[in-house]
Amino acid sequence: GQNIDQPTEMTATEGAIVQINCTYQTSGFNGLFWYQQHAGEAPTFLSYNVLDGLEEKGRFSSFLSRSKGYSYLLLKELQMKDSASYLCAVRVRPFNAGNMLTFGGGTRLMVKP
């Protein structure tokens, strides 16, 4: 089976940096995804990691360590609009077997002025 763990809630201040951690234990690994989900809305894709290291996209960066089963999402220069849930998801099968993702419970981030 798969087990994906993230903190339930985090609070940070506008303009600061926040790191959201995700650990996973899976029977296979074929990539890790981060999604942002505002309350009542659908998740939107943020980042993808399949090799170890850091992927940077503007204010957002995502890191992966496959040997440790660990990833984090780093948000810099926080803005009030970054208040949302952040979902970590793992692909455990190759794309030709369905390409589906298994999601963690999500981390609800609250950005305060």
Added chain:
Amino acid sequence: SQTIHQWPATLVQPVGSPLSLECTVEGTSNPNLYWYRQAAGRGLQLLFYSVGIGQISSEVPQNLSASRPQDRQFILSSKKLLLSDSGFYLCAWSQTQGSNSPLHFGNGTRLTVT
């Protein structure tokens, strides 16, 4: 560009009534299609996925079913809803090629079973 449409946006149904949620994708062919459910304050649970017309795989046994009558159409159904079926239902698609292909979600259907 690809778009995904899902309807209705909200639905209130009594226990024991039937359900039909529809999802269509535009701008791509032969996509993988998915139905996920998200209970309040919880993560996304995969219900069904489809890699082609008429091909449905169920991840969680329950009183829901899915069908794919056309390449870009995915339908979620139930003959008799239960209270526990309440939740936020999300349709998604992905490309069939490339392990880096993310899932793209529709806007979701918020279902309340009363």
